[in-house]
Amino acid sequence: MATIVVPENFSYQEDAEGLRKAFEGWGTNEKAIVRILAHRNAAQRKQIRQAYHGLYQEDLIKRLESELSGDFEKAVYRWILDPEDREAVMANVALKKSGDFHVIIEIACVHSSEELLAVRRAYQARYKHSLEEDVAAHTSGDIRKLLLGLVTAYRYEGSEINAKLADTEADKLHGAFKDKEFSHEEVIRILTTRSKTQLMAIFNRYRDDHGTSITKALQSEPADGLIKLLRVAIRCLDNHVKYYEKVLRNAIKRVGTDEDALTRVIVTRAEKDLRDIKELYYKRNSVTLDHAVKKETRGDYEDFLLALLGNGN
């Protein structure tokens, strides 16, 4: 479930006017920006952008970029974009900073088939070539194979499972991992083409037959590039709520919080399942995510994240 709180009554026109007012005069009124934008869903934010453009012949996104700065600016910029466009931007940024391939994997593995496709369309509209072209151009070898397979997937989402096949393919994965053949073409094939439901059956079978989960099996290996990414893929495909809880935990635990990760998870999940991630976070850490965020962040950035986490209106 989502965390953001949207008021019952508001008008796009007034929102646009409120934002304009926040930009004017001495210094920007960041509190007003949070009060409005953090409490509107994606469709509503789009309407506000349109209303703002209609009233002032100015691009709201560009104006926000010029008014804000630092982590707050980055978070608001991610938030104000249409979700598929935001993911396209995140993918592009991740490709440029090579090493951030886990962001590409999240986009490819957490989304539904249609959502991933929407990101691929948005990517083309913005960058004038395909996501897979850029993924291929920034990678090589086994990592390219894995990433290309994941971003081009359009997985079956029906409920049908083939139990016998799950059995065979759990064995195939186990055999490949035992022989340290992590880039075996069958490993890539299974992870990039099977439906999520089928993969869950495969992962369950793996645990039942071999006494350890597939992610644990990979964890005991030296964390080279490919193995790390295989783990991210498997965890995102298997249970992304659990995966994101850990991303947040690591981001917060780190000396000098990882604001990029914090922003990424909160902004991308606030309208989807951030409530579930919060619950798991509390169970796992015995402290609420809100509390942890309060401790690790400050200023407008803190206010914004807390609002997305469902605080106040």
Place this chain on the structure above:
Amino acid sequence: MATIVVPENFSYQEDAEGLRKAFEGWGTNEKAIVRILAHRNAAQRKQIRQAYHGLYQEDLIKRLESELSGDFEKAVYRWILDPEDREAVMANVALKKSGDFHVIIEIACVHSSEELLAVRRAYQARYKHSLEEDVAAHTSGDIRKLLLGLVTAYRYEGSEINAKLADTEADKLHGAFKDKEFSHEEVIRILTTRSKTQLMAIFNRYRDDHGTSITKALQSEPADGLIKLLRVAIRCLDNHVKYYEKVLRNAIKRVGTDEDALTRVIVTRAEKDLRDIKELYYKRNSVTLDHAVKKETRGDYEDFLLALLGNGN
């Protein structure tokens, strides 16, 4: 341009009644079936199926299968399906008869990004798993890499070209082919991710710089599985009208016509660009395609193909 001729006035109800009448009594009236179905486009055929079902609580497709036989049945069955559903069926049949991978490549490379996606959706609806799952399950090694990359592509379709990149990548292809590295990951990457416009620029560059077309370069190689499929992919991506003309030429030239190929090209292109294919066929063979088809086929099958080729009403 399309070849089929659709009359100005007709009613779905009357069409459905006409078909029902054709099924009744002693023997089937195949001429009536051709007269109706060969002169309706995909959307109209769908309406007829619905009208037929509404009137007789019977599935028109199943009834046609039970009434017809041989090449005629096969052609009508292909034709009566929605285009994306037909391609899904054709892909599935091709996978089962391994060796027919050129059909998969045609589907992946001739269609637009959205059309290919529609086929992938139709495939899932019909077979309860994804096209790429089945492609992967029926192939291995280099052929798998090529086919998977092609069927999962969602290529950029804008007009932007990067001329410098076309230059570099034409050289990459040339280098790989010179070293007989036909399955080089860069070859697969370029063919499976670049936009068709960009690929055309690459192929032109290849010809300009190396004095021979890329397909000619591959033609001089021993036609093993992969090389053959690479050629099909390049020809479908580069100029599918030319490609289909040759498929028809080979189908007709063969001792004992290749009806499968004949049906496939005529049925799948009749509503799209069969007129262009016909023109090219005439230029290349100095005999009209209609004439050649007349010579090589007979009976209801002949009537049906000729009607799709734009003859009579």
